[in-house]
Amino acid sequence: MNAVVHREPFDEADDAAVRVRSGEPEGAYELLRVEDTASSPRATGADHGVDQDLRALFGQSTAVFASLAGPKHVLEAANAAFAAVIGGEAPVRTGMPLGVLLPEAEEQGILTSLDQVYRTGERHTGSDARFLLGSGARAREAFFDFTYEPRTDQDGNVTGVHLIGIETTQVKQAQRLTAEHRALLEQIARQAPLEQVLEGMARTIEELSPEKVFVSILLADGDGRHLRHGAGPSLPEFYNRAIDGITIGDGVGSCGTAAHRRQMVIVDEIATNLYWEPYRDLADSAGVAACWSTPVLARDGTLLGTFAMYHPSPRAPQEFDLTLVRLFADTAALAIERHQVEQARVAAETREKHARDDLAFLLEASTSLSSGLDYTQTLQRLARCCVGGVAPLCAIDVLEGGRVRRIATAAATDAEEERLASQTPVYDADDDAIARVLASGASEIVRRAPRNPGLWRDLGVTGYLCVPLLERGRPFGTLTALTNGAGTFDDHSIALAEELARRAASAALNARQYTERVALARDLQAGLLVSEVPTLPAATAATFYHPAGEGLDIGGDFYDVFPLPDGTWAFLLGDVCGRGAIAATTTGLVRHTARAVAPLLPRTVSVVRAINKALLERPASHGTGFVSLVYGHLSPAHDGLDVTFVRAGHTFPVLIDARHVARTVESEGLLLGICEEPELTAHHIRLRPSESLVLYTDGITEARNDAGDQFGEERLTGTLTGRLRDGYTAQDVIVELTGAVRGFTGPGGVDDDQAALAITVSRAAASAPARCAG
Numbered sequence: 001m002n003a004v005v006h007r008e009p010f011d012e013a014d015d016a017a018v019r020v021r022s023g024e025p026e027g028a029y030e031l032l033r034v035e036d037t038a039s040s041p042r043a044t045g046a047d048h049g050v051d052q053d054l055r056a057l058f059g060q061s062t063a064v065f066a067s068l069a070g071p072k073h074v075l076e077a078a079n080a081a082f083a084a085v086i087g088g089e090a091p092v093r094t095g096m097p098l099g100v101l102l103p104e105a106e107e108q109g110i111l112t113s114l115d116q117v118y119r120t121g122e123r124h125t126g127s128d129a130r131f132l133l134g135s136g137a138r139a140r141e142a143f144f145d146f147t148y149e150p151r152t153d154q155d156g157n158v159t160g161v162h163l164i165g166i167e168t169t170q171v172k173q174a175q176r177l178t179a180e181h182r183a184l185l186e187q188i189a190r191q192a193p194l195e196q197v198l199e200g201m202a203r204t205i206e207e208l209s210p211e212k213v214f215v216s217i218l219l220a221d222g223d224g225r226h227l228r229h230g231a232g233p234s235l236p237e238f239y240n241r242a243i244d245g246i247t248i249g250d251g252v253g254s255c256g257t258a259a260h261r262r263q264m265v266i267v268d269e270i271a272t273n274l275y276w277e278p279y280r281d282l283a284d285s286a287g288v289a290a291c292w293s294t295p296v297l298a299r300d301g302t303l304l305g306t307f308a309m310y311h312p313s314p315r316a317p318q319e320f321d322l323t324l325v326r327l328f329a330d331t332a333a334l335a336i337e338r339h340q341v342e343q344a345r346v347a348a349e350t351r352e353k354h355a356r357d358d359l360a361f362l363l364e365a366s367t368s369l370s371s372g373l374d375y376t377q378t379l380q381r382l383a384r385c386c387v388g389g390v391a392p393l394c395a396i397d398v399l400e401g402g403r404v405r406r407i408a409t410a411a412a413t414d415a416e417e418e419r420l421a422s423q424t425p426v427y428d429a430d431d432d433a434i435a436r437v438l439a440s441g442a443s444e445i446v447r448r449a450p451r452n453p454g455l456w457r458d459l460g461v462t463g464y465l466c467v468p469l470l471e472r473g474r475p476f477g478t479l480t481a482l483t484n485g486a487g488t489f490d491d492h493s494i495a496l497a498e499e500l501a502r503r504a505a506s507a508a509l510n511a512r513q514y515t516e517r518v519a520l521a522r523d524l525q526a527g528l529l530v531s532e533v534p535t536l537p538a539a540t541a542a543t544f545y546h547p548a549g550e551g552l553d554i555g556g557d558f559y560d561v562f563p564l565p566d567g568t569w570a571f572l573l574g575d576v577c578g579r580g581a582i583a584a585t586t587t588g589l590v591r592h593t594a595r596a597v598a599p600l601l602p603r604t605v606s607v608v609r610a611i612n613k614a615l616l617e618r619p620a621s622h623g624t625g626f627v628s629l630v631y632g633h634l635s636p637a638h639d640g641l642d643v644t645f646v647r648a649g650h651t652f653p654v655l656i657d658a659r660h661v662a663r664t665v666e667s668e669g670l671l672l673g674i675c676e677e678p679e680l681t682a683h684h685i686r687l688r689p690s691e692s693l694v695l696y697t698d699g700i701t702e703a704r705n706d707a708g709d710q711f712g713e714e715r716l717t718g719t720l721t722g723r724l725r726d727g728y729t730a731q732d733v734i735v736e737l738t739g740a741v742r743g744f745t746g747p748g749g750v751d752d753d754q755a756a757l758a759i760t761v762s763r764a765a766a767s768a769p770a771r772c773a774g
Contacts (some may be wrong), residue, residue: 062167064144067151069160072097073114076160085133085142085167104132114161117148121158124148128168143168173208180204184331194339198231198332205309205328206234209321214288214310217296217332218243218255220303227255230305239286248303251275254293255306262303264294264325269314290315294329296336304336358496361389365500369507376407382479382504383410390497391481391489393459395420397434398469398477404434407477416459437466438475443498445489460484467497469505479504534561536569536759537636539687542730544738544756548579548699555753556583557697560591562598569634570598570607573695573757574650577625585622589614594631604633605680608646608672615673626673630695640688640761646680648672651701654717655685656692656733656760662720664713665693692733692760694720699752700737703745711744733758 064085066078075094086102098105098114105111108131117124125147133142146165150158184204187197202215214234218227229244246252248259253275258265268290270276270283276291283289288310296304307329309321317325365385369378379396386394387410396408406424411417433444447463461482469477479501483489489497533541547555556576563569572594576586590611597610608631615627630653632645645653649671652664665685670678687693696716703711719740724732734756741754 062170064163064165064167066098066163067160068098068114068163069151071115071118073099073111073118073161075101082163085165102133108132114148114163117150117161118158121150121152123150128172141169143172177204177208180208181327181331184335188331188335188338191338191342194335195231197335199233201328201332201335202231202233205324209309209324211315212312214312216240216243216255216308216310217305218246218259218308219305219336220248220259221245224248224303227259227306235288235310236286239282239288242282253279254291255308258293258295258308259303259306262295262297262301264292266292266317268292268316271314286310287312289313292317292321292325294325296329296333298333298337304333304340307332354492358492361385361496362499362503365389366503366507369504378507379477379504380408380410382500382507383408385500385504386479386481386497387411390493390500391465391483392487393420393461393482393484395423395480395482396469396477397480399438399475404438419458433464433466434478434480437468437478441468441470441473441475443467443494445494447488456482463488465489465494465497467501469501471505476505534563534569536561536634539634539641539759539761540730541571541760542734542758544734544754546699546738546754548752555579556587557699557753557755558587558591559695559755559757560594561757562595564633565599566602567636570594570631571634571695571757571759572629572631573697573755574627574629574631574648575697575699575753575755576623576627578623579753582623583625586615586618586625586627589618589622590627590629604631604644604646604682607631608648608680609678612648612672612676612678616676624673626671628671628698634759637686640686640691641759643685643687643693643759644682645685646682648678648680651696651698652713654694654696654720655687656694656720656724658688658690660722660724662694662717664717687759687761689761689763690726690728692730692758694733694737694756694758696737696756697752697754699754700741700756702752703741703754704751705744706746711741715740715744727763728760729762730758730760733760 062081062085064079064082066082067076068074069076074097077094093101099111102110110131113124113126116122125145127145129144129146131142131144144165144167146163149162149164151160151162153159181204184197184201187200198217202217205215206213214232216232216235217230219230220226221228225248227243227246227248229240232240243253243255246256249256250260251257251274252260254265254267257275265275267273267275270280270289270291276283283291290311290313291308293306293308296307298304307325309317309325365382368381368385371381372378379398383394383396392412393416394410395406397404397406399405406421409417409421411420433446437444444466445464459482461484463483465481467479467481468475469479479497481489481493481497533543541561543559543561545555545557545559556579557574558576559571559573561569561571572591574590576583576590578586593611593614594607598607601607601610608629611627611629611631626649628650629648630645630650631648632643635642635644645667647653647667647669649669652666654662655665656662665683667681667683669680672678685693701711701713701716705711716737719737720733723736737756737758738754
């Protein structure tokens with residue numbers, strides 16, 4: 001923090017005036033004032049409010065003046081500030097040497113500097129010089145910016161010294177407070193524990209306060225009716241324990257009242273204040289006689305806690321105290337709000353984790369329930385899932401021919417499972433929970449053992465939850481979960497059991513529907529892929545497609561190869577964001593648009609732009625996902641094929657040259673279906689005999705092994721380098737690539753659809769005549 005000296009016209013009524021006479025006409029005086037540059041009107045933003053508080057805390061620095069005569073530095077004149085600095089309350093005594101008035105001046109080098117100015121006639125200045133003023137209990141540390149000016153007579157002879165000083169002690173204090181306050185803000189910013197921040201804040205105030213003070217910070221309880229201990233490092237431990245949990249209310253001490261009224265409460269003498277009548281003995285034992293408490297409020301006015309300053313003797317606050325309270329109460333509010341936000345984040349993450357755990361459990365259960373089409377085995381898997389996530393005991397009963405049959409049980413031990421299976425349910429609505437649930441279709445929960453006490457006593461049952469199994473709204477069975485020991489059912493476990501029962505009840509219907517969906521999906525996928533790769537002139541083409549998952553083949557990957565009227569061929573391979581029917585409609589849109597416009601638009605860029613326009617104009621019900629694509633044209637040439645292609649955000653094509661070295665073909669281009677005018681560029685390459693162009697989707701490069709590593713582009717190009725024999729075909733390329741991917745991923749299923757298209761120029765193309773586009 002830099003100090004700046006401002007010079008302003010002197011006001012006779014101003015006690016802080018310093019009369020300085022240095023060659024100016026008599027009567028010309030100036031007022032010297034020091035202020036913190038950070039507190040000037042130039043300061044802006046959040047710092048400005050803090051700096052204004054610092055100015056209120058530390059005010060303006062004191063200017064001192066003394067006129068000294070002769071080599072003994074006899075005091076001839078001085079202002080009142082000089083007398084106050086040297087420790088005198090009465091008017092300063094003139095006619096005495098400075099060394100007598102201020103004995104410590106000699107050992108601190110003041111007299112030596114004055115002697116030098118007197119002898120040499122040269123000015124001496126100092127900045128931020130440290131002095132120890134007074135002695136014993138009255139000693140205090142002070143800092144000054146000072147100037148020793150030589151006094152001369154008419155002939156230029158030095159007759160004495162003018163001592164002019166600006167005390168910067170308050171600026172030093174402001175700097176320290178600023179540093180401590182900044183440190184607290186940094187702690188808050190890095191999310192230091194709230195207890196650490198509040199205790200550090202309390203100790204900072206206690207150290208910076210000119211008089212002895214004890215700081216206490218209480219936090220509003222979640223119930224909104226009590227205050228809890230936050231920090232009070234210098235108060236006795238018994239006192240902190242006593243006020244922990246104090247009620248918020250009018251007349252409940254300083255803190256309870258301040259929290260209730262939402263305004264500062266000043267008790268300058270606890271011994272006579274009615275608010276403190278029930279707590280006077282406690283305060284007396286703690287050695288506190290005054291307490292000022294300020295509510296700590298959030299930005300929306302919510303009570304966060306209280307900020308209190310205790311004093312060992314009766315005392316009313318001064319402006320310094322009030323500003324200090326305001327500054328740190330706001331800082332405490334920031335720390336507490338930040339802590340509450342962090343707590344809310346942790347709580348939200350905990351809830352999210354529980355939700356993820358529940359979802360994972362239900363997904364695992366659904367997978368298990370859908371893993372077979374056998375009705376009895378499905379219900380047995382339901383019982384095991386229930387024991388794994390809902391309760392330690394479970395029984396499944398179904399209604400068959402008007403009778404209830406126990407069809408599945410599960411327990412932690414084989415003995416418990418056999419004992420549970422031995423019970424024969426009684427279909428009696430007046431006496432049996434299972435019968436009541438089958439009749440009503442509503443769950444029943446009881447925190448006691450069911451009837452038939454012998455069986456339940458043997459199993460240690462303490463409560464049960466009976467949930468109906470519904471098919472199209474009608475109960476056909478029940479899931480009965482039972483607790484033993486200290487476990488009980490709460491809303492969470494009831495909801496989980498009901499969701500599990502719902503999924504289990506629909507498992508049989510889902511199994512029947514599964515076969516129908518597989519057949520439908522395969523028929524749809526067959527219409528989206530080329531059933532047979534056409535024969536290309538002087539080249540071979542081969543494709544590969546493998547859907548993710550099992551049974552449902554509707555994926556987002558696609559490819560196509562088709563002839564154009566001018567004797568050239570079009571090819572494309574792409575990937576639609578998403579899966580299922582929506583992805584299928586987008587796939588069909590891309591392929592059919594390409595086939596429709598390619599004969600009319602000779603340029604590859606124009607065809608891709610038409611596809612992009614079709615994607616942007618599709619109805620929202622047909623999907624909004626983006627598409628990555630490689631689209632190109634093949635033209636026969638005298639020594640192979642001319643290839644012109646556009647890459648739109650897709651994986652890079654791979655070129656295998658005649659030396660059987662594979663490399664990616666760098667080409668830029670944005671995804672389709674995002675913006676109206678994507679940057680698209682046509683790229684040209686010549687495929688010569690025994691050279692290949694390979695297109696593939698990210699399902700291949702992003703395929704993972706058991707360690708979680710991806711197959712990647714580098715492994716792909718390495719696979720296609722040096723492994724193909726002379727005279728290879730496009731099908732050989734596909735076989736080599738897909739075999740490497742399967743060997744890398746192992747027997748596990750793939751996580752994403754995989755598609756590839758290979759075009760290989762045959763050796764015969766070297767002698768075949770080129771066809772001109774016509």
